[in-house]
Amino acid sequence: MHTEPITAERATARRRLWEWLPGRVDRRVIVAAWISFVTEVLIIATGGAVRLTGSGLGCEWPLCAPDSLVPLPGMGLHSYIEFGNRLMTGVVGLAALAVLLLTLRLRRTRPDLFTMAVVVVGGVLAQALVGGVTVLTGLNAWIVGFHFLATLGLVGTTAAFLVRAYDIPGARVRAVPRWYAILTHVTTVFLVLTLVIGVLTTASGPHSGDADVVRRLMNPEIMAHVHSIPGYTLLALTVVLTAVASLRGLRTRGWLYALLVLLLVQIPLGIYQADSGLPALAVGVHMILAGLSVAAMTVIVLRLREPVKPAGATAAVG
Numbered sequence: 627m628h629t630e631p632i633t634a635e636r637a638t639a640r641r642r643l644w645e646w647l648p649g650r651v652d653r654r655v656i657v658a659a660w661i662s663f664v665t666e667v668l669i670i671a672t673g674g675a676v677r678l679t680g681s682g683l684g685c686e687w688p689l690c691a692p693d694s695l696v697p698l699p700g701m702g703l704h705s706y707i708e709f710g711n712r713l714m715t716g717v718v719g720l721a722a723l724a725v726l727l728l729t730l731r732l733r734r735t736r737p738d739l740f741t742m743a744v745v746v747v748g749g750v751l752a753q754a755l756v757g758g759v760t761v762l763t764g765l766n767a768w769i770v771g772f773h774f775l776a777t778l779g780l781v782g783t784t785a786a787f788l789v790r791a792y793d794i795p796g797a798r799v800r801a802v803p804r805w806y807a808i809l810t811h812v813t814t815v816f817l818v819l820t821l822v823i824g825v826l827t828t829a830s831g832p833h834s835g836d837a838d839v840v841r842r843l844m845n846p847e848i849m850a851h852v853h854s855i856p857g858y859t860l861l862a863l864t865v866v867l868t869a870v871a872s873l874r875g876l877r878t879r880g881w882l883y884a885l886l887v888l889l890l891v892q893i894p895l896g897i898y899q900a901d902s903g904l905p906a907l908a909v910g911v912h913m914i915l916a917g918l919s920v921a922a923m924t925v926i927v928l929r930l931r932e933p934v935k936p937a938g939a940t941a942a943v944g
């Protein structure tokens with residue numbers, strides 16, 4: 627008897643929710659996107675804390691302890707550090723879901739934003755599974771490295787979402803000379819090489835994530851020198867790009883300044899790490915700055931092109 631009223635109420639509630647969702651990029655979308663980006667950077671810090679404090683096996687998986695989702699009394703500090711990172715994964719996931727929800731009505735007018743929102747949600751879910759595999763395999767160095775690089779990919783995706791959200795939608799044209807765009811992409815390749823070799827370098831070092839896990843994949847001293855080759859090349863290319871952007875007033879210059887500052891901090895920090903036996907705090911800062919470098923490079927690449935502004939168009943944020 628009561629089926630029709632209940633069905634009508636649910637339909638009304640769904641319609642109201644749909645109408646509440648943004649029909650264009652507004653402040654709700656921007657705020658949610660910023661939260662998603664910040665949480666992706668923060669999880670680098672919490673994940674780094676797990677590894678650098680030797681807490682990688684502080685919890686079992688999928689539960690933290692037999693028949694318990696949370697750490698039990700007496701399990702020790704490592705279990706709380708590991709569980710804290712799992713909680714942060716939940717925060718990252720909720721932020722990504724919020725962005726996806728807020729872009730549902732935009733999926734036809736802004737398919738770029740909707741697609742990136744889907745990618746981030748899928749990436750967070752995949753990362754949760756990879757984290758579980760990491761524990762089940764006893765902190766396998768290759769999986770740990772992939773876990774970090776995938777997080778950097780999500781940082782770049784959330785940064786790209788912000789760039790496109792602030793931009794006017796529609797067709798885009800190249801805003802810099804062709805050779806400059808090519809050089810920027812080459813610089814991006816060297817950033818990726820620097821990150822990948824950096825992961826291989828730390829995989830050969832003392833921070834395995836647990837005191838009982840010993841890694842001897844490669845010679846860490848040799849890897850440190852190999853790591854410096856793309857690192858210094860990246861710095862040199864960034865200097866060239868920054869100088870040209872400054873002289874020509876290109877729209878990439880602001881974020882190139884940011885990337886240059888990050889690299890000028892990263893390189894001395896890397897040298898300090900190598901000379902000081904890889905102190906945990908320095909490695910942790912190095913990881914976070916790597917994430918910020920990816921974000922800066924993402925913005926630089928996207929700013930190589932600019933939207934074609936239709937007559938009467940304004941910024942989409944309201």
